[in-house]
Amino acid sequence: xxxxxxxxxYLITVTGKKLTVTCSQNMNHEYMSWYRQDPGLGLRQIYxxxxxxxxxxxxxxxxxxxxxxxxxxxxLILESPSPNQTSLYFCASSFDYHNQPQHFGDGTRLSIx
Amino acid sequence: xxxxxQHPSTLSVQEGDSAVIKCTYSDSxxxxxxxxxxxxxxxxxxxxxxxSNVGEKKDQRIAxxxxxxxxxxxxxxxxTQPEDSAVYFCAASRLFDNTGRRALTFGSGTRLQVQx
Numbered sequence: 001x002x003x004x005x006x007x008x009x010y011l012i013t014v015t016g017k018k019l020t021v022t023c024s025q026n027m028n029h030e031y032m033s034w035y036r037q038d039p040g041l042g043l044r045q046i047y048x049x050x051x052x053x054x055x056x057x058x059x060x061x062x063x064x065x066x067x068x069x070x071x072x073x074x075x076l077i078l079e080s081p082s083p084n085q086t087s088l089y090f091c092a093s094s095f096d097y098h099n100q101p102q103h104f105g106d107g108t109r110l111s112i113x
Numbered sequence: 114x115x116x117x118x119q120h121p122s123t124l125s126v127q128e129g130d131s132a133v134i135k136c137t138y139s140d141s142x143x144x145x146x147x148x149x150x151x152x153x154x155x156x157x158x159x160x161x162x163x164x165s166n167v168g169e170k171k172d173q174r175i176a177x178x179x180x181x182x183x184x185x186x187x188x189x190x191x192x193t194q195p196e197d198s199a200v201y202f203c204a205a206s207r208l209f210d211n212t213g214r215r216a217l218t219f220g221s222g223t224r225l226q227v228q229x
Contacts, residue, residue, distance in 0.1 A: 033216075033217070035219075040122075040221060040222075041221055042119070042202055042219040042220055042221040042222045043157065043202060043204075043219040044219070045216045045217060045218070045219075048216055056216075058216050059114065059216065059218065090156065090157070101147055101159035101162060102159070102217070104156040104157050104158070105156060106155075106156055107156060
């Protein structure tokens with residue numbers, strides 16, 4: 001089954017404790033992206049990747065890092081999480097940038113205390 | 114960068130009525146406009162999209178129209194049903210363009226409630 005898998009689905013943690021949210025897709029997609037969803041603000045893109053070893057900032061990259069060492073994986077790293085990063089996070093992928101639509105994962109709800 | 118505004122933020126209609134959601138965008142180079150539906154607690158899912166070389170696209174009860182000159186596009190749902198109740202997001206991006214940042218910019222969402 002074609003899917004985008006995020007882990008964990010839920011996480012409550014404390015300020016400053018490094019965390020990683022994993023994202024994996026099994027569709028051999030080139031384009032992958034991370035979004036955060038906050039009430040009234042819709043989905044805002046954090047980072048995206050056009051292919052292996054190619055990443056770029058989205059609209060709200062501050063406080064986040066990503067890597068794309070393999071085509072299937074695109075982890076989101078919060079080196080020093082803060083309460084304003086409490087949000088619902090979605091990973092998405094598409095065959096390539098020119099061929100939408102994007103397939104979304106089920107989301108990760110992060111709470112930073 | 115691109116800025117997408119979406120209206121209204123909430124919309125309540127009676128079952129069987131039509132619903133229209135409107136979005137405006139700022140980047141005249143944007144040429145791809147998808148619409149996503151997100152049911153409560155679920156992931157966003159594409160329902161329809163349109164590219165800038167087309168003015169209108171239909172898929173059963175759903176249609177999207179695009180006015181490039183005015184830089185706005187709209188989602189039209191006819192004969193609404195209770196299962197259409199969800200949050201709808203518009204988005205804009207550039208495709209087939211080797212310049213500029215390649216990102217998808219979403220509107221803030223419209224919560225549609227279809228009353229039985």
